[in-house]
Amino acid sequence: MRQQKSIFDNLDWVMVSIYLVMIFLGWINIYAAVYNEEHKSIFDLSENYGKQVIWIGSSIAIAAIILMLDGKFFTISAYPIYGVVMLTLILVLVFGREVAGSKSWFEVGSFRIQPAEFGKFATSLVIAKYLSTLNIKFEDNKTKLITALFIGTPALLILLQNDTGSALVYGAFLFVLYREGLSGNFLMAGVAVVVVFIVTLLFDPKTMMWIVGILALLIFIAGKRSWRNALLIGGTAVVFSGMSYSVGYVVDNVLEKHQKTRINVMLGKEDDPKGVGYNVNQSKIAIGSGGFSGKGFLNGTQTKYKFVPEQSTDFIFCTVGEEWGFMGSAVVIILFMILLVRIVFVAERQKSTFSRIYGYGVASVLFFHFAVNIAMTIGLAPVIGIPLPFFSYGGSSLWAFTLLLFVFIKLDAYRMQLLR
Amino acid sequence: MDLRYSDRKLIIGGVIILTGIIFLIRLFFLQVLDDSYKLSAENNVLRHMTEYPARGLVYDRNGKLLVYNEAYYDLMVIPKQIENLDTLDFCNTLGITVEDFNERMEKIKAYSKFKPSVFEKQLSSEFYAGLQEKMHHYKGFFTQTRTLRKYPSRVAAHLLGYVGEVDDKITKDNQYYKPGDYIGVSGLEKYYEEFLRGQKGDKVMMVDVYNRPKGSFKDGEYDKLPVSGLDLISTIDRDLQAYAERLMQNKIGSVVAIEPGTGEILVLATSPSYDPNLLVGRVRSENYALLAKDVTKPLFNRALMAQYPPGSTFKLVNNLIGQQEKVVFPQSAYPCRNGYHAGPIHVGCHPHPSPLNLMQSVQHSCNAYYCTVFRNILDNKKTVRQNYDIWRKHVMSFGFGKKFNTDLPSELKGLIPTGDYYDKIYGKNRWKSLTVVSLSIGQGELGTTPLQLANLVAILANRGFYYPPHLVKKIGNKKIENEFTTRNYTTIDSSYFQIVIDGMEQVVEAGTAARSKLKGIPYCGKTGTAQNPHGEDHSVFVCFAPKENPKIALAVFVENSGKGGTYAAPIASLLIEKYLTDSLRRPLVEEFILNANLMPKPEDSKLKIKKGTPTD
Structure with missing residues (x-):
């Protein structure tokens, strides 16, 4: 095997440059979101944009360290890393500090760290490691069970921290498993459950039953008219109908009140501009008022005057939309599309299964964050508080996403040496 | 290398691209095609603040002052902005009880937590001077200048009349008046109300969601300055x-x-x-x-x-x-x-x-x-x-x-x-x-x-x-x-x-x-x-x-x-004497x-x- 000349050898510059552009754009938008006449300096450490400079600097340092490490390091230490992260997730339940109802932060001085952010990285590593182990076949039920445990454990621990949004991210690993051979039905079923759930909330269960019934009949007529098919379609229809009846029960009895209202607001069943729907409404106003070319840098009125809550973190896209308009929003969306497709492409070119699976993990996590965060700000999904990767303010998330992406970039750069 | 499922990369890539396209379409509708959000945005940040004009003064026929304005201060509060208030100290400063405070705050909060309400009306300038030194402790409270009528010579009460706060009926009938405004209730104050009141000004301010002013909108281009009321020269001596x-x-x-x-x-x-x-x-x-x-x-x-x-x-x-x-x-x-x-x-x-x-x-x-x-x-x-x-x-x-x-x-x-x-x-x-x-x-x-x-x-x-x-x-x-x-x-x-x-x-x-x-x-x-x-x-x-x-x-x-x-006759004669000669030469009559x-x-x-x- 040949020796590397420098850490920049074989680097995938597409991913690296998109990463750099994104953190820069994120930083200036955080500045715009929190901009204050009295603290004009973009390096002011008492403001979020000043702190973000530290996070960006340290992230770049992390990226450099990763690139300097031996490519084997991550395959070897996948289990220990997973173990350590799971341990911190347990510890945070005991020693953590509660912020906005979620007990998911360690506090060190004036900086706070959220271990849940690193769970995604650890989980990606561990399932890549596990599924790439010799003699492990995904078709085995035992393999599926262990994989589910690897994914389910951090999700459960994070759920216990009362951080539903971050726990949901683990659902993204369905994509990875799908790529590795999980039946497409799981993915379809997941999508179907969500669709039925939402449609039932929009209409009532009876209407839903009619819709399901008619659809089943149409599918049966269009398809092969065999007994087997009839049973299958009929069965599915019955299950869906039953489910639609249980939705009301779930919403009323299982979901917590704020989750219920969030769902109702998203569906337009509750109009409450100053209440729960406030975030979404304000966010839409901010983005919508940006127009085609935006109001210009620092000229946004909605985000700056604190109409949009969490403006530098979860709702950072509002600032983009308001100040840079459709042009700016489109640039950000397209950057994400290029980055995600590039990751998938690069993952597919790996000789090593470990690297491929890890690559899909990175793509899935980033995609989930991107999709849910943007959908939430433009009113297509209920408010789920997860950050927009590389844009949102926050040290833990920036570190974690950098770690996630750069380990993959390192693995890719090292692909010639890595076979399994 | 396992190639069995590599076609699935197309599906995954497709999902990514489809999601991106849905977002782009949605954003196009939201930002380019739909104008309603721009309007909402403007209403969101602009607050029209009333600036009260000085009410016209009243002079007698010789230019001597009968009625003027004195500044008073209304103590206002925005409940949402109250932070770390030492209620006891606050109550002592104002000379009210804590129960009274709680009762008032409840009423105010029931009206609005975001809009300013009057907490205490018409504090004198002397009281205001003392209060001002402590105001920085009372976050969420601020003072607003208002004027009240003052009568230096204490005469002609009936004909001058008085000024009072508008009632619901007036605010309903007349667009100009808003609750809390003053209006002439009787006498000249009432008859000449339209001249005396002047014209209220309108200051367009940018505010944040907590209604905190963030400066004037477009450097005051849309502001309307208040016009002072006209003075009255009365026929009275x-x-x-x-x-x-x-x-x-x-x-x-x-x-x-x-x-x-x-x-x-x-x-x-x-x-x-x-x-x-x-x-x-x-x-x-x-x-x-x-x-x-x-x-x-x-x-x-x-x-x-x-x-x-x-x-x-x-x-x-x-x-x-x-x-x-x-x-x-x-x-x-x-x-x-x-x-x-x-x-x-x-x-x-x-x-x-x-x-x-x-x-x-x-x-x-x-x-x-x-x-x-x-x-x-x-x-x-x-x-x-x-x-x-x-x-x-x-x-x-x-x-x-x-x-x-x-x-x-x-x-x-x-x-x-x-x-x-x-x-x-x-x-x-x-x-x-x-x-x-x-x-x-x-x-x-x-x-x-x-x-x-x-x-x-x-x-x-x-x-x-x-x-x-x-x-x-x-x-x-x-x-x-x-x-x-x-x-x-x-x-x-x-x-x-x-x-x-x-x-x-x-x-x-x-x-x-x-x-x-x-x-x-x-x-x-x-x-x-x-x-x-x-x-x-x-x-x-x-x-x-x-x-x-x-x-x-x-x-x-x-x-x-x-x-x-x-x-009756001696009184009349004394008045004639005073008016025509500006002197009184009959002390006995006056004394009587x-x-x-x-x-x-x-x-x-x-x-x-x-x-x-x-x-x-």
């Missing part, structure tokens, strides 16, 4: 008004003085009165209730609203009507046998030479003479009813029995009974001149206000016309020019006035008001006694001075004081008047009024 009120102290009654040549009211005093500063700010409602309860009715504006029978002063009117109807002439002499006796009717008279001619009838105020004149008027060529209607028309042309409808606050029109009224009481053609003969000497069913009597002497001074009495000469820099400045002619030819005026001069020189003669100022007057069925008669004195080129016409009413010569106490039951009328500034 402040010093004369103050002197009249002082002379009237401990008496019930009123003084009205008019400049005959213009109809401008120089004095409009009513007694008992009150300090207009009492009806300002936080103490108003309390004080108002006390004043309203007072048995001497200090809130009642006697100068405009008390309707007395005019008494002998009315003989002047009958004299002129008699001449106009040619039923009496300067040479006409009628005897008086201690009164007028005809059938069952006896109208008494006081001792005086007899017979008297027309001029002397004024000087001696002979009842018998005017009974004869009045009967001559009614028993003239036509029927009694027709003649009565003619007489009534003449009387009404003097401004009796109707309102002047100028800028006076709540005047009453008085009463000159109609022919129908007597028809109703006695039956058609069942009453004769003798039936209503008491009208000849100003008694009976007549009701006249002090203002109308002052106007009567103004007409005499002008020899036949009057300008409607009014209170304001100038609004801002503009002289008023309206019906107030047009002459109203009586139905009496001006040639008939001289003999009455000569008679009135004799009243002062050698008649019923001889004790109120002024050296060097020949003036014309007439005493009267308004019958009072409830007690001592009211004394009346009307006059104008000087005889030639009259400058002032006066009517003075002093209730329960007997004859007009005793109190100032010391006279004619209040019915002094112990009842003591005003237990809460004195003082709005903060205590």
